[in-house]
């Protein structure tokens with residue numbers, strides 16, 4: 001089964017038929033016949049192509065709270081789609097069947113045009129479309145065209161992202177997005193470097209940028225991994241940053257980790273730890289704190 005690549009946006013020629021992908025902050029330099037870090041953008045004869053445009057690997061009608069978004073169209077359904085590939089290398093990935101799978105491994109996938117997705121979303125009674133499951137940055141062309149079609153049909157657009165997107169691409173995509181949940185994986189450059197092969201500072205810039213755009217709804221999620229990103233000083237530094245840059249009305253989610261993918265050496269996050277973090281964040285003045293991935297999230 002052949003792949004069906006589509007011309008990519010956000011790239012430039014670098015000479016010798018190499019291309020520089022400018023979609024995410026990795027800015028991969030890709031030789032002819034090779035793919036970027038995400039595994040779904042390929043240099044074919046000196047031009048960059050996306051291998052996932054039109055080929056969702058997951059399509060689902062979800063409650064909006066599952067994104068998680070608790071303060072945007074509550075009680076409604078969101079038509080959710082994801083593809084394959086990811087631009088981060090999180091060893092603890094909770095969704096690696098999509099993020100770390102190559103298009104060849106999942107063949108054949110059926111083609112869905114943006115207009116067809118929107119028709120399906122309307123037929124399912126959804127109020128919004130979400131770009132989620134794997135990192136939507138790696139299917140930004142598809143997300144962009146679908147978001148445009150969704151907006152024209154009166155649907156809202158939701159982005160669930162790691163925030164590791166170039167400013168250039170974000171400046172084009174974000175105006176079409178109504179609500180975002182950004183995953184802040186751990187408030188330390190060490191954590192991002194050693195656990196995600198990425199860095200924290202540009203993610204914070206993305207969050208701030210989205211927050212400054214008029215009329216957007218933002219929520220943040222932090223997956224808490226015992227012994228890795230749960231140190232009280234890291235949590236406090238995160239809360240300091242969020243309070244100063246986003247204010248105390250921004251909903252913050254803390255969710256439980258379960259051993260997965262390449263990182264199984266930490267125990268599942270104890271609910272008591274998550275609740276203690278939640279109580280602390282509330283005491284620090286944050287109005288909306290939500291806990292996820294535990295049986296009883298009240299605290």
Ligand code: SF4
Pocket residue numbers: 021022023024025026027028035036037038039040041086087137138
């Ligand atoms: S989107 Fe993919 S190919 Fe492009 S810079 Fe990021 S990881 Fe590299």
